[in-house]
Amino acid sequence: MNFKELRELVAAIDQTDIAELTLKNTEFELTLRKPSALQPDVVLSAAHAVPTVPSAPIAAPAAVVSTPTEPVAQSTPTIDPSLVEITAPMVGTFYRSPAPDEPAFVEVGDRIQSGQTVCIIEAMKLMNELEAEVSGEVVAVLVENAEPIEFGQPLMRVKPVK
Known part of the structure; x- marks a missing residue:
């Protein structure tokens, strides 16, 4: 296919x-x-000739409850709610440019338009161009070039144009 x-x-x-x-x-x-x-x-x-086995229901793990004696600091940074994340639509390898010797599709600070290609995701030997769904300014690129990515993983943050 x-x-x-x-x-x-x-x-x-x-x-x-x-x-x-x-x-x-x-x-x-x-x-x-x-x-x-x-x-x-x-x-x-993708699975290469992996036989399928009927699955049995899996019991949910029991919840572990612990009561800390001291307050625990949150390590997750606060993300500006006005920013839009561009996320990975599939598992694959993230590429910032169309070829190793070419410039990146976008850099932090660039203004992008809806429909503009922002990166390539290689999946199952196919190169898939990922297009922006919003127009705005790229404020963060969250993945390094040629890094493996997961479905739904945030790749970039964009400040939308109002």
Whole structure:
């Protein structure tokens, strides 16, 4: 399945009431889910000839409760709620430029337009251009070039144009 066929499949599923579709063969497994508040839009994973085994229900782990004797400092930095995060739509390798000897698509401080390519994600030997969904100023690039990324991982933060 090539990228064009994948896009056509996603568009076709979007026009139906199908909530989830899984395609499997010996080379890959593809699961498409319609967006909701807690689910990803598209989940893409590769498996090389891995036999499938029926899964049994898994019991949820028991909650561990501990009462600290001293207050614990929060290590998570506060993120400006006005910023928009550009997140990874798939698992793959993040590339800031179209080729190693070319400049990055965007740098911190650059103004970007909706639809502008901001990076490339390599997944299953395909180079997928990621386009910005908002116009604004890039305030942070959160991933290093050629770094592996996970689905939903924040890649950049953009201050939208008002």
